[in-house]
Amino acid sequence: MNATLTVAGATVEFSGLRALDNVSLSLAPREIVGLIGPNGSGKTTLINAITGQVPLASGSITLGERTISGLTPRQIALGGISRSFQIVRLFNNMTVVENVETAAIARGDSLRDARRKAERLIEELKLGARAHDLAAALNHGDKRRVEIARALAADPQFLLLDEPAAGMNDAETERLLHALTILPAQRGLGIMIIDHDMALIMRLCHRLHVLASGKTIAAGSGDDVRRHPEVIKAYLGSAEAEAHAAS
Numbered sequence: 121m122n123a124t125l126t127v128a129g130a131t132v133e134f135s136g137l138r139a140l141d142n143v144s145l146s147l148a149p150r151e152i153v154g155l156i157g158p159n160g161s162g163k164t165t166l167i168n169a170i171t172g173q174v175p176l177a178s179g180s181i182t183l184g185e186r187t188i189s190g191l192t193p194r195q196i197a198l199g200g201i202s203r204s205f206q207i208v209r210l211f212n213n214m215t216v217v218e219n220v221e222t223a224a225i226a227r228g229d230s231l232r233d234a235r236r237k238a239e240r241l242i243e244e245l246k247l248g249a250r251a252h253d254l255a256a257a258l259n260h261g262d263k264r265r266v267e268i269a270r271a272l273a274a275d276p277q278f279l280l281l282d283e284p285a286a287g288m289n290d291a292e293t294e295r296l297l298h299a300l301t302i303l304p305a306q307r308g309l310g311i312m313i314i315d316h317d318m319a320l321i322m323r324l325c326h327r328l329h330v331l332a333s334g335k336t337i338a339a340g341s342g343d344d345v346r347r348h349p350e351v352i353k354a355y356l357g358s359a360e361a362e363a364h365a366a367s
C-alpha cells in the first residue's frame with residue numbers, strides 16, 4: 121500500500137492550554153521526517169494525536185483516504201501506525217523473542233507466525249545474540265531496539281518514534297541510526313522521529329518539521345531549517361538569536 125499519512129490543521133487543547141495549534145504535515149511511505157522543537161513545543165502531543173491517545177479539538181488526520189482521527193488507539197495501530205514511547209515499555213520478565221512475539225500475537229498473528237516474525241525482526245535489528253535473554257538484562261540501547269522490533273511486529277506502514285536515542289551512548293546511537301536508515305527501503309515504511317540529538321536527526325532525516333509553542337515555525341531540509349530565523353530564536357532565545365544573526 122502507498123497511502124500517505126496527512127495531518128491537517130491539528131489542534132489539541134488541555135484545559136485551555138493549546139498544546140498543538142493548527143499543525144499540518146504529511147509523511148509519505150519510505151520517507152523519514154524529523155519532528156523537532158524545544159521542550160514542551162508539542163512534539164509528543166502530535167504523536168499522541170496521530171495514534172489516538174489524545175483527541176483533536178479541531179483538524180483531521182488521514183491515512184490515505186481513511187480518516188483516522190476519532191478512532192481508538194487499537195484501531196489506529198491495526199490500521200498501520202506503530203509507535204515507541206519516550207520511556208521504554210518492555211515486559212522485563214520476558215525474553216527478547218517473547219517481547220516481540222507478544223506484539224505480533226496482539227496484532228492477530230498465530231503463535232507459529234508470531235515466533236517466526238519475532239526471530240526475523242530480532243535478526244534485522246541485530247539482536248540475535250540476545251534473543252533468549254530477559255529484557256531486564258539488556259543494556260539501554262538494546263532495549264530501545266527491542267522496542268522498535270515490537271513496533272514493527274504489527275507490520276506498520278508508518279512508525280512514530282519518540283526520542284529513541286535518549287540516554288544512548290555514541291556506539292548505541294550509531295547502531296540505532298544504521299537500523300533506522302535501512303527500514304524505509306526494506307519495508308516501504310515511513311518514519312517520523314522526535315529526538316533532541318541533532319546530529320542523529322540531521323544524518324537520518326529527509327525532511328524536518330519544527331514546532332514551537334504548539335505551532336509550526338519551519339519545515340524543509342536540514343539546511344533550510346537550521347538557518348531559519350524562527351528556529352534559531354526558538355532554540356536560542358531572542359537575545360542570543362539577534363547576536364547570532366549579527367555575527
Ligand SMILES: Nc1ncnc2c1ncn2[C@@H]1O[C@H](COP(=O)(O)OP(=O)(O)OP(=O)(O)O)[C@@H](O)[C@H]1O
Binds near residue numbers: 139
Ligand atoms: N496530558 C496532558 N495534560 C496537560 N498538559 C499536557 C499533557 N500532555 C502535554 N501537555 C502540555 O502540552 C505541552 C506540549 O507537551 P509535549 O509533551 O507535547 O511537548 P514536547 O515537545 O514533546 O516536549 P519534550 O521535548 O519535553 O518531550 C506542554 O506544555 C505540556 O506540559
